[in-house]
Amino acid sequence: MVRASGVAAAAVAVGAKRTSGPRPRAAVVEIDDSLEGELVDAGSREHYSNAELYDFEYRRRRADVTFYRELAKRRLGTGRILELGAGSGRVTIPLARDGHTVVALDRSEPMLKKLRSRVAALPAAVAPRITTARADLRGFGVAGQKFPLAIAAFNVLEHLYTRGELDACLRAVAAHLAPGGAFAFDVQMPDLAWLTRDPDKRWARTKFTDPSTKKQVFYSTNHDYDPVNQIALIRLFYEPADGRGPTRVVKLTQRKYFPAELEALVAHAGFRVVGRYGDFSFGPLDGAAESQVLVCEPRSPTRKS
Numbered sequence: 001m002v003r004a005s006g007v008a009a010a011a012v013a014v015g016a017k018r019t020s021g022p023r024p025r026a027a028v029v030e031i032d033d034s035l036e037g038e039l040v041d042a043g044s045r046e047h048y049s050n051a052e053l054y055d056f057e058y059r060r061r062r063a064d065v066t067f068y069r070e071l072a073k074r075r076l077g078t079g080r081i082l083e084l085g086a087g088s089g090r091v092t093i094p095l096a097r098d099g100h101t102v103v104a105l106d107r108s109e110p111m112l113k114k115l116r117s118r119v120a121a122l123p124a125a126v127a128p129r130i131t132t133a134r135a136d137l138r139g140f141g142v143a144g145q146k147f148p149l150a151i152a153a154f155n156v157l158e159h160l161y162t163r164g165e166l167d168a169c170l171r172a173v174a175a176h177l178a179p180g181g182a183f184a185f186d187v188q189m190p191d192l193a194w195l196t197r198d199p200d201k202r203w204a205r206t207k208f209t210d211p212s213t214k215k216q217v218f219y220s221t222n223h224d225y226d227p228v229n230q231i232a233l234i235r236l237f238y239e240p241a242d243g244r245g246p247t248r249v250v251k252l253t254q255r256k257y258f259p260a261e262l263e264a265l266v267a268h269a270g271f272r273v274v275g276r277y278g279d280f281s282f283g284p285l286d287g288a289a290e291s292q293v294l295v296c297e298p299r300s301p302t303r304k305s
Contacts, residue, residue: 039233043253044159047236051088051114056211058090064153064186065091067280067293071184072100075149082147082176084137084169084185085156088114089130093122096129103142105135138168146178152185158254161231163265170269174298183271186293189278189285190256195225195232207241216241230256259285259292271296 048054068091072081078099086092086104088111095102106112112132119130133142137152137160150173160166173183197203202220210217218241223234234252257265263273274297275282278289285292 039251040161040231040253043233043251045108046250047252048087048108048111049250050212051110052212053210054111055088055090055114056208058154061090061154063280065094067282068151068153068184069094069098071151071295072098072149075182076100079149080145080147082142082145082150082173084150084152084173085154085159086115086132087111087154089118091151091153092130093118093126096122096126099129101129101131103131103133103145103147105133105137105140105142107134107136109134137172138165140172142176145176146181147176148178148181150177150181150183152183155187155254157185158187158256161229161253161255166265167269170266170271174270177298180297182274182295182297184275184293184295186280186291187257187262188254189289189292190230190258191290195227195256197222199224202237210238225256230258232256257292262292262294266294266296270299272299 072079072095080101081095081103083092083095083102083104086102086106087108089104092102092104092115104112104115106115112134115130115132119127119132122130137156157166157169160169170183177183199222202222205218205220207216207218209215218237218239220237220239221234222237223232225232232254234254236250236252237247238250239247263276266273273294275293275295276285277283277293278285279291280293283289
């Protein structure tokens with residue numbers, strides 16, 4: 001999408017440093033300026049380098065697909081959709097099967113390659129409805145095309161790490177919306193208990209068979225959190241179950257957006273929020289929500305809210 005010793009090093013081992021003194025409850029880190037870009041860029045790429053494994057890991061994630069299908073039905077009936085961060089087509093293909101024409105953008109070539117292979121296997125009536133393009137969400141263009149709906153599913157905007165990057169993306173989206181069009185997206189609700197977990201422990205340990213290698217692997221994760229830049233530096237560990245071979249560590253970086261902050265950033269880019277939900281069933285946003293799901297429309301030049 002957009003951009004060590006043993007099994008436990010990652011950010012700290014390559015230059016991120018914790019504050020001195022006793023460890024606070026929060027896993028606070030300071031990131032050297034010269035290394036921050038490297039860490040963030042790696043964390044925006046590595047998780048998406050193996051499309052087969054990615055699809056396997058998220059094969060049961062369906063609630064958001066149902067939401068975007070229903071939203072498109074309500075707003076369009078059928079119509080043209082611009083999808084940001086389409087990945088391997090988990091949302092793209094169901095939308096096309098519903099009769100929508102989808103322009104699918106992503107920066108990751110492995111994910112786009114998988115999407116193209118899936119499109120090639122679709123029925124002849126469906127495949128032509130999907131167009132793919134490699135694009136950076138901080139500045140993209142689909143020449144001469146306007147869309148009544150744009151979407152960015154599954155935390156795509158969490159790979160926009162600064163206010164400037166998010167603003168550039170939102171303004172590019174606005175430039176591609178037809179009159180009366182809308183932009184819908186979801187990001188996680190920041191979970192303070194999760195963000196402040198001990199970064200030296202390993203969490204969520206599970207065992208599975210890697211679809212690429214057919215070998216059994218132990219999966220676990222941990223992370224550091226930079227509360228100033230609001231970036232989680234996540235490490236995904238893939239450890240051979242038989243103990244033979246090295247543990248693979250994959251970096252994933254996510255920018256955390258708090259609700260009031262996100263609404264203000266959307267407004268700054270010229271949008272107004274017309275729907276804000278706390279789940280993929282159009283339920284209200286509250287403190288127990290795991291996701292923030294927003295539907296936004298560009299403000300009219302004469303409208304002040």
